[in-house]
Amino acid sequence: MGLGLLALRSSRASALSRFYRVLASQNPCNGVRGIVSTPELQNAEAAAAAAQPEPTPVIPPRTPVAGARVQFANPEDAIEVFVDGYPVKIPKGFTVLQACEVAGVDIPRFCYHSRLSVAGNCRMCLVEVEKSPKPVASCAMPALPGMKIKTDTPVAKKAREGVMEFLLMNHPLDCPICDQGGECDLQDQSMAFGSDRGRFTEMKRSVVDKNLGPLVKTVMTRCIQCTRCVRFATEVAGVQDLGMLGRGSGEEIGTYVEKLMTSELSGNVIDICPVGALTSKPFAFKARNWELKGTESIDVTDAVGSNIRIDSRGPEVMRIVPRLNEDINEEWISDKTRFCYDGLKRQRLNDPMIRGSDGRFKAVSWRDALAVVAEVVHQVKPEEIVGVAGQLSDAESMMALKDLLNKMGSNNVWCEGNGNLPQTDLRSGFLLNSNISGLEKADVFLLIGSQPRVEAPMVNARIRKTVRATQAKVGYIGPPTDFNYNHQHLGTGPQTLLEIAEGRHPFCSVLLNAKNPAIIVGAGLFERKDKDSVFSAVETIAKLGKVVRPDWNGLNVLLLNAAQAAALDLGLVPESSDSIESAKFLYLMGADDVNLEKLPADAFVVYQGHHGDRSVYRANVIFPASAFTEKEGTYENTEGCTQQTLPAVPTVGDARDDWKIIRALSEVAGVRLPYDTLGAIRARIKAVAPNLLHTDEREPAIDSTTLKPELFQKISMAPFGTSVENFYMTDSITRASKIMAQCSTMLLKK
Amino acid sequence: MAFNLKGIRVPPNSATLQEARNRTFDFFRQACRSIPTIMEIYNLHDVVTVSEIRSTISSEIRKNAHITNTKVIDMLLFKGMEELGNIVEHAKQRHHIIGQYVLGRRGLIQDVGDKDQDISDFLKKFYNSNYF
Numbered sequence: 001m002g003l004g005l006l007a008l009r010s011s012r013a014s015a016l017s018r019f020y021r022v023l024a025s026q027n028p029c030n031g032v033r034g035i036v037s038t039p040e041l042q043n044a045e046a047a048a049a050a051a052q053p054e055p056t057p058v059i060p061p062r063t064p065v066a067g068a069r070v071q072f073a074n075p076e077d078a079i080e081v082f083v084d085g086y087p088v089k090i091p092k093g094f095t096v097l098q099a100c101e102v103a104g105v106d107i108p109r110f111c112y113h114s115r116l117s118v119a120g121n122c123r124m125c126l127v128e129v130e131k132s133p134k135p136v137a138s139c140a141m142p143a144l145p146g147m148k149i150k151t152d153t154p155v156a157k158k159a160r161e162g163v164m165e166f167l168l169m170n171h172p173l174d175c176p177i178c179d180q181g182g183e184c185d186l187q188d189q190s191m192a193f194g195s196d197r198g199r200f201t202e203m204k205r206s207v208v209d210k211n212l213g214p215l216v217k218t219v220m221t222r223c224i225q226c227t228r229c230v231r232f233a234t235e236v237a238g239v240q241d242l243g244m245l246g247r248g249s250g251e252e253i254g255t256y257v258e259k260l261m262t263s264e265l266s267g268n269v270i271d272i273c274p275v276g277a278l279t280s281k282p283f284a285f286k287a288r289n290w291e292l293k294g295t296e297s298i299d300v301t302d303a304v305g306s307n308i309r310i311d312s313r314g315p316e317v318m319r320i321v322p323r324l325n326e327d328i329n330e331e332w333i334s335d336k337t338r339f340c341y342d343g344l345k346r347q348r349l350n351d352p353m354i355r356g357s358d359g360r361f362k363a364v365s366w367r368d369a370l371a372v373v374a375e376v377v378h379q380v381k382p383e384e385i386v387g388v389a390g391q392l393s394d395a396e397s398m399m400a401l402k403d404l405l406n407k408m409g410s411n412n413v414w415c416e417g418n419g420n421l422p423q424t425d426l427r428s429g430f431l432l433n434s435n436i437s438g439l440e441k442a443d444v445f446l447l448i449g450s451q452p453r454v455e456a457p458m459v460n461a462r463i464r465k466t467v468r469a470t471q472a473k474v475g476y477i478g479p480p481t482d483f484n485y486n487h488q489h490l491g492t493g494p495q496t497l498l499e500i501a502e503g504r505h506p507f508c509s510v511l512l513n514a515k516n517p518a519i520i521v522g523a524g525l526f527e528r529k530d531k532d533s534v535f536s537a538v539e540t541i542a543k544l545g546k547v548v549r550p551d552w553n554g555l556n557v558l559l560l561n562a563a564q565a566a567a568l569d570l571g572l573v574p575e576s577s578d579s580i581e582s583a584k585f586l587y588l589m590g591a592d593d594v595n596l597e598k599l600p601a602d603a604f605v606v607y608q609g610h611h612g613d614r615s616v617y618r619a620n621v622i623f624p625a626s627a628f629t630e631k632e633g634t635y636e637n638t639e640g641c642t643q644q645t646l647p648a649v650p651t652v653g654d655a656r657d658d659w660k661i662i663r664a665l666s667e668v669a670g671v672r673l674p675y676d677t678l679g680a681i682r683a684r685i686k687a688v689a690p691n692l693l694h695t696d697e698r699e700p701a702i703d704s705t706t707l708k709p710e711l712f713q714k715i716s717m718a719p720f721g722t723s724v725e726n727f728y729m730t731d732s733i734t735r736a737s738k739i740m741a742q743c744s745t746m747l748l749k750k
Numbered sequence: 751m752a753f754n755l756k757g758i759r760v761p762p763n764s765a766t767l768q769e770a771r772n773r774t775f776d777f778f779r780q781a782c783r784s785i786p787t788i789m790e791i792y793n794l795h796d797v798v799t800v801s802e803i804r805s806t807i808s809s810e811i812r813k814n815a816h817i818t819n820t821k822v823i824d825m826l827l828f829k830g831m832e833e834l835g836n837i838v839e840h841a842k843q844r845h846h847i848i849g850q851y852v853l854g855r856r857g858l859i860q861d862v863g864d865k866d867q868d869i870s871d872f873l874k875k876f877y878n879s880n881y882f
Contacts, residue, residue, distance in 0.1 A: 366877055626880070656880045664876045667869065676872045 062104025350653025382409030390590025394633025450522025524723025
């Protein structure tokens, strides 16, 4: 019989227990071995009783966990609790665990996650509270005034040890082959709080693995039933795919029927899983986390600019994981962001190439390729030179491209996705004015021609969060599409828009009664011929619903591509809308979605980019450039926040950075651009759009809808289209990715 | 011919810079004396002259002219001795000598000078690599 058990039984007679304690402390190797490694823990009550008369040592105040700060909405709401004898002030409604975090004590936990609802089923966060008969689960217990919380007492330590022992009872010992190894909460916490031996001798249970699709690998035997993934799927992702089945030892996580997890945010369950039950399928057995070099960068697959960390080993990107940014992506990223990285290894352009007379590309040196292009560009008239920036272009290269074409005498330069003649004079006309985190304040949403779930999943997650929290109403005008929250489908085209603008539609009353209405217009409408009249109809609605006020700007445009906002800020606007038809020299800087059907057959096409994608079929000369993981570039997201990517891996082959290629070409062509360094080109950008240099800051647009000129244009009744046909494949990187191809075949609803 | 440098080793340390300097001269003379042998065993008469080889050797030494640390000079001298020993002992093949000392470090690119004269520093670096 273990000494611990003996001690427990004898807790009624303190004299007897003291005897055992003395025995244990005097002779630790007396042959009777308890499970508990630290002798004083074997007799928790007695040790606590013995400790009481001693004066408690003064604990210096600690800084809050992860630099957390507390905001008091109302000074009367503050209550004071004592954590390990140290008083902290917290607002009403905080849990014991949050109070401990403010006091700088990190409580171990498995099931608790600050962005999900409280489950309280792992029991790892047990702490002792004075006058409470049992240890309490701190994640679910509200803090009360004057509560005396003790996190470091023998009772709390013993409780954690017990919980760890139960969790490890059925957890397989396969850490050496587990992908979570090295970043596993269970591993870390069993080292910190667990016992050094177990008493379990029977067989461990085993659970059948579930198939959750091409992205998430499951090893369900490792699951500790924290239900974080279930809560994430239902609360954040908004799909009811995952659930808890069975009771007791037969309890398991799974899809209720044999079904894949169809969510654009499904990859996040990999991050929130505290053990190795849900891991990344493409990353399985590829690398260990301590071999990886992390580079803090920005995602470019959509216009949100999610903050990411690129984990690389040598010249290879091994995985992409999210970084915390409360204003943009919180701590989630979309599946496209997370899993597009294998596209960076396929279809890459690595040498300058010239198409020979037989129609085949021949690899040449940079010297020859630049000389050929420089010669051709001087044989065409200036107005026949056209430049198009792609959807992944950074601000530096777009600035260089515009400067180069202007020096040649042409101003036909634009960024794809921005339509024919975009309105760039007023920044409020193309930005998400109420910013992404500001959308949480809105109580009515009107989505016009925008499908945020596929266009910008992180913005969609915000709208869903708002709808869940405040029952905000969502109205939608556009083709039928998938939503993961309650919405009203008002109509499919401008007809409904005009009805609302004229006040004839039932949704008008909802809009008028709203405190903070938000209108979100999709950037897909930029491509319409009648976009000016559509936008003026939207502005009429905004005026009607008082959407734009000094304290609230709810008139938003949701952009599609990472390059769009910076291109409009830099003024990449073409002179004429049909310049492609008359072009003789076309410079495509990563532009793959330009319609080249109307391009004259004798036009000379230069393609500068990192992937052999659509436009390469028409190109005469190829300049290989670096992808976003390989260069330092400035991107502006849809809300006007400027952020920078950092190089994580070296460039492929003989590729060069985009702006360097244009700078070199300008010199070979005899119109030398005046910047040689990234700093110099940024100084040039400062003269055009200074907000692009204020990194990680959002530059709000000054509202000036009243300044807009009156427009008289016939609105066409053609319904709004969808701008993103396939969520998983929208740009050259994702189109080259094998994982994204698998996702589109398996997960897209046909 | 039996190689007579075999027994000679660089003594552990040069006490002063002057001593290291003298040793460098000694090494250069030694190398110059073995040039006829090298020309003979590697059959270099039709590709290079004795004076060209001599100037290659001196330029290799002058490359390190800025070094003032006697320990480093001693180490470089030792490496030079090793290299000379290997060459004279016929431990290398003809193309090694031609590639390393006749064509020089720049390999087969010979006529870049006249092309690159009027281009900027940026473009020169651009042709070379992406990282500058």
